[in-house]
Amino acid sequence: MSGHIVSVRNLSVKLGDQVVLENVSFRVDEPSLILVVGPNGAGKTTLLKVMLGLIKPLKGEAEVFGLNPFREGEKVRRLIGYVPQKDKITYETPLTVGEVVLMGTLLRKRFPRSISRSDVEKARKSLAYMGMEDKWKLLFSELSGGQQRRVLIARALSSDPSLLLLDEVFAGLDLESQEKLLEVLRMLKENWRTIIIVEHELDPVIDLADKILVLNRSMCVYGEPREVLSEDKLKPIYPCLKTIEKEGRQLIILGDKHA
Ligand SMILES: Nc1ncnc2c1ncn2[C@@H]1O[C@H](COP(=O)(O)OP(=O)(O)OP(=O)(O)O)[C@@H](O)[C@H]1O
Ligand SMILES: [Mg+2]
Structure with missing residues (x-):
């Protein structure tokens, strides 16, 4: 330890x-x-x-x-709260946005799993952090890719990891x-x-x-x-690395090419 x-x-x-x-x-x-x-x-x-x-x-x-x-x-x-690079939720699953966010809390509970009022509050708050509070009742599958990503971040935040x-x-x-x-x-x-x-x-x-x-x-x-x-x-990792100036500061652009 x-x-x-x-x-x-x-x-x-x-x-x-x-x-x-x-x-x-x-x-x-x-x-x-x-x-x-x-x-x-x-x-x-x-x-x-x-x-x-x-x-x-x-x-x-x-x-x-x-x-x-x-x-x-x-x-x-x-x-841990985890947001994978590609999420495995099938986008046809008829889950609401609220249900997807609540999954974050539910998965961390022991059986029998139940959702309390404070879990719902936390989930709504996490969704609000991501600017999605008005989407709670919508179907997850009907959101755009970027909106789904924000919901998945809210899901990871909802268990206060x-x-x-x-x-x-x-x-x-x-x-x-x-x-x-x-x-x-x-x-x-x-x-x-x-x-x-x-x-x-x-x-x-x-x-x-x-x-x-x-x-x-x-x-x-x-x-x-x-x-x-x-x-x-x-440079050994990023041979295509470039340094540029943006808004008065030096910015390193790594450029994604294998060394
Ligand atoms: N389940 C798997 N079985 C065999 N090889 C795998 C498996 N998962 C990943 N790899 C290989 O392991 C290497 C590292 O993959 P990884 O996904 O960790 O890279 P990464 O840095 O996350 O890349 P990216 O920026 O594209 O997401 C890759 O060559 C990939 O093909
Ligand atoms: Mg990766």
């Missing part, structure tokens, strides 16, 4: 006959926001799945709140929804929650990030933004 929020040590993962992560290590010691970036196929989603206990490491260890996610998956998942794992949630959101989501992430940080967020580019999350993990299978750079954001460290 450790006192860390997340501790990953020399982690290697094999999927099929491919080693998709090799010797990855990083630690989260205090509530903070960690931005994970890396090219397609770098193993970012795989890393989140290891923390959720859905994939067994080949070598090394992962601990979440001192628990082994693979052996104590149910306990670990009760503490200690750790939030977000896999490319900014993709496909309009600017207003991105601003709302950044505001929610800022608020969660202030409430001492830990957020691990996978994205393809540094912008727009970079301003909120306490640490950055740049990942490409066996290459792993981890540290505070000012340590990590140097061309020397990033």
